[in-house]
Amino acid sequence: MSPLDTENLSLDDGRRPVGAGAARAGRIVLTLGGGVVLLLIWQASVSWLDIPPYILPTPAKVLAALWSGLAVPLASPTGFYLPLASTLANAAWGFAIGAILGVAIGSLMAEFRAVETVLMPYAFAFQVLPKVAIAPLIVIWFGFGNGSKVAMAALLAFFPLMVNSFTGIHAAEPERLELMRALSASRLETYRVVKLPSAAPYIFAGLDMGVVYAILGTIVAEFLGAQQGIGVTIVQAQAVTDVASVFAALILLGAVGIALHLMIRVCERRIVHWTARRKT
Amino acid sequence: MTSATPVAPHSTPLISAQGVAKTYRTVSGEAVEALAAIDIAVQAGEFLCIVGPSGCGKSTFLRLVAGLTEPSTGRLSLAGNFIAGASPEVGIAFQNATLLPWLTVLGNVRLPLRVGGFRRSNDGTVQDLLAMTGIAGFENKYPYELSGGMQQRAAICRALARDPKVLLLDEPFGALDALTRERMNIELQRIWQMSRKTVILITHSIAEAVFLGDRVVVMSPRPGRILRDFKIALPRPRNFERTPSEPEYLRLTREIRALLDQGAAASP
Numbered sequence: 001m002s003p004l005d006t007e008n009l010s011l012d013d014g015r016r017p018v019g020a021g022a023a024r025a026g027r028i029v030l031t032l033g034g035g036v037v038l039l040l041i042w043q044a045s046v047s048w049l050d051i052p053p054y055i056l057p058t059p060a061k062v063l064a065a066l067w068s069g070l071a072v073p074l075a076s077p078t079g080f081y082l083p084l085a086s087t088l089a090n091a092a093w094g095f096a097i098g099a100i101l102g103v104a105i106g107s108l109m110a111e112f113r114a115v116e117t118v119l120m121p122y123a124f125a126f127q128v129l130p131k132v133a134i135a136p137l138i139v140i141w142f143g144f145g146n147g148s149k150v151a152m153a154a155l156l157a158f159f160p161l162m163v164n165s166f167t168g169i170h171a172a173e174p175e176r177l178e179l180m181r182a183l184s185a186s187r188l189e190t191y192r193v194v195k196l197p198s199a200a201p202y203i204f205a206g207l208d209m210g211v212v213y214a215i216l217g218t219i220v221a222e223f224l225g226a227q228q229g230i231g232v233t234i235v236q237a238q239a240v241t242d243v244a245s246v247f248a249a250l251i252l253l254g255a256v257g258i259a260l261h262l263m264i265r266v267c268e269r270r271i272v273h274w275t276a277r278r279k280t
Numbered sequence: 281m282t283s284a285t286p287v288a289p290h291s292t293p294l295i296s297a298q299g300v301a302k303t304y305r306t307v308s309g310e311a312v313e314a315l316a317a318i319d320i321a322v323q324a325g326e327f328l329c330i331v332g333p334s335g336c337g338k339s340t341f342l343r344l345v346a347g348l349t350e351p352s353t354g355r356l357s358l359a360g361n362f363i364a365g366a367s368p369e370v371g372i373a374f375q376n377a378t379l380l381p382w383l384t385v386l387g388n389v390r391l392p393l394r395v396g397g398f399r400r401s402n403d404g405t406v407q408d409l410l411a412m413t414g415i416a417g418f419e420n421k422y423p424y425e426l427s428g429g430m431q432q433r434a435a436i437c438r439a440l441a442r443d444p445k446v447l448l449l450d451e452p453f454g455a456l457d458a459l460t461r462e463r464m465n466i467e468l469q470r471i472w473q474m475s476r477k478t479v480i481l482i483t484h485s486i487a488e489a490v491f492l493g494d495r496v497v498v499m500s501p502r503p504g505r506i507l508r509d510f511k512i513a514l515p516r517p518r519n520f521e522r523t524p525s526e527p528e529y530l531r532l533t534r535e536i537r538a539l540l541d542q543g544a545a546a547s548p
Contacts, residue, residue, distance in 0.1 A: 175378045182346050184366045184396035193395060197382040274381035274424055 057244035066248035080252055086228040087218050088256070090146050094153020095214035101154070102161025102210070103203060109162075110169035111191065127159050135220045144225045152217035157210035164206030168199025201275050204268040211260045215253065292360070293321035294445060294478050295345060300354035301503075302340050313503035314340045317354060320497065320506065324445070327472055327479045329493035331486055331536065333544060337504030338482045342448050345480065346372045359445065368398055371439030372448040375455065377431035379423035385434050386410075386419035392441040406441065412474055413437040414467060429460040433467070440475060447477040454484065462520050465491055469517060486540070490532045491518055498536055500543045507539055 039059045045051070046058045053061060072079035109116040109123075135152055142148035172195045180190040222231025230249050237245035269276075302315040315337035322328050330338045343349045344356055347366040356363050358370065371392075379388045390406060392398060410416040413433045423431055432452050439447055449468075453461045465488060472479050483489050489496045496510040514528055523529055 175374060175376060176380065178348060179374070179378050180395070181348055182366050182370075182372050183392050184368075184398075186396070189395040193391070194380065197380070200382075272382075274422060 054241040061244040062247040065244040090149035091214040091218040094150040098154035098157030106162040106165030149221040152221040153214035156213035156217035160206040160209040164202040168202030172198035294324040295322040316503040329489035332499030336499040371444040373435040373439040375451040377435040449481045
């Protein structure tokens, strides 16, 4: 978790205690300073130990590779932008499909005991399966185009959403359910007004995991064959032992992961605004 | 100010319980008798308080009237009809305000008007209710932005949204501090006098019961039975300056306390 998050999580009413700004700045400096020290050690050990660049390039070379991939026009065939856009688009579609199906099936399992009885054992059996190992099968079924990337992303994003919405719906407070019964609310009304909002914090935790898994699924599918994508970029760079470019692509993926995580946190704080607050 | 609605002795009661008992079955299959057969009649417009030790079945009785559970034996009727499930004629407020934190105060208060097939959304009524319960101006706040007392006002407002005949209050002020609680007692008396609802209030507090009730029913430890039914003839509106020092108030609280102590001593 980034220092940004821990800082905001500790606040319960949105007001900053005096001196928190300075403490926060201090922590950011410490984190960044640690990174700089790590880079210096990396740079120094590569030159002193005489490690060949096809094993471990220096940070300077990695940064140069990153720069050469980013300091190009958006539509440049040698840049990172086109493959990144392809990967993100496929991951986004897969994430959306997996998340919607995950919440829907998790909700059905939580609402209907029969659905739970039928699906739960298979769901867990499937979940213990290393899903990355299914990728070759997915490629056989969906081909080398975008379909297999979307399918892999959806498959991986599905499970955290299914499990978390199932758990979240069961976490609805009995008193609130009793209130809905006292109001003669229908099952659908109770789901919409009480159960789904109760599950929202769990669903957001699932989205946070799911978005990372969606990228993972897309990259794995791209490794197995694709026209375009960051996974392809990595495999191509690896084939010509351009390890600096592999590192650059990984750094890019890391940055994208952090950006997506932060986006979900922002949405969560806006939508699930009540969780950090006092109980009612 | 008007005095309490006079209760004609010959009128048919709004709520009538005859031999109502409730036995729960625990997870281990053990039968727990929560409520022994009780008989009680509540007149329209009456303010009835039920006091008793924890676990005496007073909340069970409230849940029975609310239609949230069914009696094991006995007959329980509202306005002459047997109670079978929740009814829009009954509004209930729980010990915890149980406001939905994802809805604003207005969203919570209007909830009864948009679920359960009740679609008489009368915004004028809602505005009147907000004013009567003293939460006008707080409509767009979220529950976590309100104090405990304000949350309970909103919960009572929500319980009144469908304009029910009966208002059930399950220890609504139990979690409030003493001063807020006194203020809420005055407010509840005012709301009751304005709305002319029939109120059943469950409480642990003898003082609160005598202060608010037209009648105070004292219950025994489990299985709950009615030990005694006190008529509270104190003048209204009651207030904390005079009422607690009136001889009648002192006599009643003393008698009820003695009765509860006896019950506690007699129970195993």
